[in-house]
Amino acid sequence: MKAVFFDLDDTLYDQLWPFRMAFDGVFPGVDTISVVDLFTKSREYSDRVFAMTESGEMPLNQMHRYRMVHAFQDLGRNISDVEADEFQRVYKEHQYKISLIPKMKRILQYLYEKNIPMYITTNGPSAHQRAKIKALDIGNWIPEANIFISSEIHHAKPDKEYFDYVTAKTNFTNAHSYMIGDSFENDILGATRAGWNAIWINTKNKEKPHPHIQPEYEVISYKQLEELIKQLF
Missing domain, CATH: 3.40.50.1000 (HAD superfamily/HAD-like)
Incomplete structure (x- = not known):
């Protein structure tokens, strides 16, 4: 069988849907960044440190900050750790919807x-x-x-x-x-x-x-x- x-x-x-909801909620009015590109970049950065998060070497909250701060930087915008944390909070909330x-x-x-x-x-x-x-x-x-x-x-x-x-x-x-x-x-x-x-x-x-x-x-x-x-x- x-x-x-x-x-x-x-x-x-569709993993992009909760990501888009978080982006629109935390960064309203930002229209110079492609949400698809930002999502792709964030996945690239989280994949780089996946083994470290699985082993416990890198705490999850640190990984969440790392991927969003660097993804935004690659697309020409700097965000703070506070903004990265808020994005993750809203993102996680929508992931359960x-x-x-x-x-x-x-x-x-x-x-x-x-x-x-x-x-x-x-x-x-x-x-x-x-x-x-x-x-x-x-x-x-x-x-x-x-x-x-x-x-x-x-x-x-x-x-x-x-x-x-x-x-x-x-x-x-x-x-x-x-x-x-x-x-x-x-x-x-x-x-x-x-x-x-x-x-x-x-x-x-x-x-x-x-x-x-x-x-x-x-x-x-x-x-x-x-x-x-x-x-x-």
């Missing part, structure tokens, strides 16, 4: 009716990720036991140990495991190296950071993903 493993952030829900992408809800229901086992595989702090999962109200499709969070299992994507751990816990062969995610570095690279099938959701038309790594499937919209799922399962 095949099984589907979903990433959480920017896969099941998220909802499933509509077509993703249809995909989950389709797989559920086909009796296809589904799982969530995500990096990040346990309490924070579980709060977002709770906000998505996803329990009807994916039970709590089918959630693998890096901080809970002490391995993180894209490390092979993460995928080996999940494989051992779920008892699905690599050939029958399908990883669906937006992050080429974490989801696609990790799954490919582990021998899983990889489905890359590339709605932002990003270039592959590793040209020699080729996912089994690439989609540029959730409509395409829905069509692909119906072909595969």
Whole structure:
């Protein structure tokens, strides 16, 4: 039997929405900065220190300041630590008001009716990720036991140990495991190296950071993903 493993952030829900709400709330009237560019920059900076936050070497509040202060600097604006902290407060507040992408809800229901086992595989702090999962109200499709969070299992994507751990816990062969995610570095690279099938959701038309790594499937919209799922399962 095949099984589907979903990433959480920017896969099941639109991660830009709470970010945009925070930007509009904390920096009203600022129209010289692209929210998309700011979001992209902030992700780049948080990815740089992800291992340090997972190990506890860098506290989360310090990482939040670091990524926003540097992201704004790269786009030509300086903000204070106080402004960075306020942005994170509002951002976090909206992160717990998220909802499933509509077509993703249809995909989950389709797989559920086909009796296809589904799982969530995500990096990040346990309490924070579980709060977002709770906000998505996803329990009807994916039970709590089918959630693998890096901080809970002490391995993180894209490390092979993460995928080996999940494989051992779920008892699905690599050939029958399908990883669906937006992050080429974490989801696609990790799954490919582990021998899983990889489905890359590339709605932002990003270039592959590793040209020699080729996912089994690439989609540029959730409509395409829905069509692909119906072909595969």
